[in-house]
Amino acid sequence: MTFEILPIEGLPLFQKDDDLAGMLLAHLHTSQFELADGDIVAIAQKVISKVEGRLVDLDTVEPSAKAETLAAEVDKDPRIVELILQESTDIVRQKEGVLIVRHRLGHVGANAGIDQSNIHHSKDGSALLLPVDPDKSAADIQQRIASATGKRIGVLITDSANRPWRLGTVGIAIGASHMTVLDDRRGGFDLHGRELKITIINRADSIAAMATLAMGETDEKIPIVIVRGAQAGYTDQKTADMIRPLEDDLFR
Amino acid sequence: MTFEILPIEGLPLFQKDDDLAGMLLAHLHTSQFELADGDIVAIAQKVISKVEGRLVDLDTVEPSAKAETLAAEVDKDPRIVELILQESTDIVRQKEGVLIVRHRLGHVGANAGIDQSNIHHSKDGSALLLPVDPDKSAADIQQRIASATGKRIGVLITDSANRPWRLGTVGIAIGASHMTVLDDRRGGFDLHGRELKITIINRADSIAAMATLAMGETDEKIPIVIVRGAQAGYTDQKTADMIRPLEDDLFR
Numbered sequence: 001m002t003f004e005i006l007p008i009e010g011l012p013l014f015q016k017d018d019d020l021a022g023m024l025l026a027h028l029h030t031s032q033f034e035l036a037d038g039d040i041v042a043i044a045q046k047v048i049s050k051v052e053g054r055l056v057d058l059d060t061v062e063p064s065a066k067a068e069t070l071a072a073e074v075d076k077d078p079r080i081v082e083l084i085l086q087e088s089t090d091i092v093r094q095k096e097g098v099l100i101v102r103h104r105l106g107h108v109g110a111n112a113g114i115d116q117s118n119i120h121h122s123k124d125g126s127a128l129l130l131p132v133d134p135d136k137s138a139a140d141i142q143q144r145i146a147s148a149t150g151k152r153i154g155v156l157i158t159d160s161a162n163r164p165w166r167l168g169t170v171g172i173a174i175g176a177s178h179m180t181v182l183d184d185r186r187g188g189f190d191l192h193g194r195e196l197k198i199t200i201i202n203r204a205d206s207i208a209a210m211a212t213l214a215m216g217e218t219d220e221k222i223p224i225v226i227v228r229g230a231q232a233g234y235t236d237q238k239t240a241d242m243i244r245p246l247e248d249d250l251f252r
Numbered sequence: 253m254t255f256e257i258l259p260i261e262g263l264p265l266f267q268k269d270d271d272l273a274g275m276l277l278a279h280l281h282t283s284q285f286e287l288a289d290g291d292i293v294a295i296a297q298k299v300i301s302k303v304e305g306r307l308v309d310l311d312t313v314e315p316s317a318k319a320e321t322l323a324a325e326v327d328k329d330p331r332i333v334e335l336i337l338q339e340s341t342d343i344v345r346q347k348e349g350v351l352i353v354r355h356r357l358g359h360v361g362a363n364a365g366i367d368q369s370n371i372h373h374s375k376d377g378s379a380l381l382l383p384v385d386p387d388k389s390a391a392d393i394q395q396r397i398a399s400a401t402g403k404r405i406g407v408l409i410t411d412s413a414n415r416p417w418r419l420g421t422v423g424i425a426i427g428a429s430h431m432t433v434l435d436d437r438r439g440g441f442d443l444h445g446r447e448l449k450i451t452i453i454n455r456a457d458s459i460a461a462m463a464t465l466a467m468g469e470t471d472e473k474i475p476i477v478i479v480r481g482a483q484a485g486y487t488d489q490k491t492a493d494m495i496r497p498l499e500d501d502l503f504r
Contacts, residue, residue, distance in 0.1 A: 003466055005255040108417040117451070160453075164416060165360040166424075167494045168434045168454025170461065182420045199369070201412075202420025203465060209422065210462030213455060213482065214255055230465065242419045 106243030134175025154179025154232030171212020173204035180233030358495035386427025406431030406484030423464020432485030
């Protein structure tokens with residue numbers, strides 16, 4: 001089966017309180033782009049965060065004593081460190097310039113996904129936080145698009161992430177609705193009839209990786225792409241389901 | 253720009269000493285599939301390992317004392333543990349049933365990439381090791397295909413990997429030739445003209461993730477897919493270039 005990743009070009013820059021689903025539907029209509037059953041609408045976290053008002057003016061942030069201490073240790077802006085602490089449940093590692101934390105959503109990564117690129121900056125600077133509940137954001141958008149178009153589609157919210165041991169960012173899934181997130185093949189068989197014991201395929205992250213590459217990450221202005229042919233699957237799994245349980249985490 | 257992932261269907265099962273590049277070229281010719289400039293030929297590690305004779309009969313493996321001890325600690329077959337130790341430079345974590353090691357190629361993951369699914373088993377069982385030098389394997393195949401077709405193509409060797417913190421496997425790149433592995437955007441600018449300080453995009457892993465999903469991982473018999481539209485880039489980077497230097501590794 002052929003997969004296609006179709007970038008949606010010419011979208012406006014999204015801003016706080018914009019109706020993202022409505023604007024996307026209008027744009028698809030104008031550009032005569034027809035969604036198909038099984039399509040996955042992949043949306044960059046950054047635009048979800050923007051429309052949901054997650055842009056923070058740094059002059060409104062009052063660092064705690066803990067944030068001040070930690071900021072001095074790792075040589076970062078104490079206001080950014082304060083936001084990182086508010087957004088995370090656990091500091092996994094710290095080093096000059098880097099805080100690896102467990103985000104309250106469960107994802108482990110650098111600086112709690114807080115981003116300062118491709119956002120409008122106030123005089124004192126700004127920072128963009130992850131959506132409050134990206135699985136819910138995905139579900140809301142999925143419902144709007146599905147009911148407007150009558151198509152069975154999935155929605156995926158992507159972010160770009162650094163990883164241990166490997167250089168360079170890849171896209172990951174931080175929100176999903178009506179698609180297969182984890183494809184559990186345990187109990188199936190391989191080519192030689194040997195039972196598969198451990199094969200769970202992370203479809204959401206795999207699709208997010210390629211979608212994020214198609215979006216570009218700098219100035220391409222393509223925050224939404226359609227992934228066609230990967231078959232959404234239409235399950236009620238969430239990206240929360242892919243977080244490895246803490247007791248199985250070998251890296252605590 | 254639209255990406256397409258085109259599975260090559262109907263390939264034979266590859267075996268030791270098969271001429272993979274020659275068989276692929278013949279199959280593309282028969283099925284009238286024309287490669288295009290910029291295409292990336294993504295090949296599953298498993299078939300590279302098979303043709304390169306990396307299948308090991310477990311009855312030929314003599315576990316060392318260290319392997320016996322470690323096997324008892326983590327409750328694994330001592331012969332598999334012996335192979336894991338031979339193939340790795342460092343044990344990162346150990347736990348019942350799992351050895352997370354740094355492979356001699358630099359990749360960190362479970363059981364040194366040694367696989368027992370989708371291979372032919374001898375009476376005592378078999379195990380498939382990673383290719384000796386997958387960047388070189390990719391380069392050899394790239395050269396064969398490029399000179400036979402006259403097309404500017406890249407070659408990517410993919411593997412599926414588990415990751416810390418997240419459930420489910422995703423594809424990663426373990427070999428590459430004549431394509432952009434790391435796309436370094438540092439020094440460029442974002443949408444608002446802010447200089448990008450840390451943006452390096454791992455194109456090889458991003459493409460490997462989607463290619464691996466298209467291959468399937470169980471009984472789909474699609475070990476090779478063509479990734480079109482992602483623009484190979486035609487560099488001399490290798491996957492070895494994406495291994496994070498040990499001194500920057502926060503997880504040692």
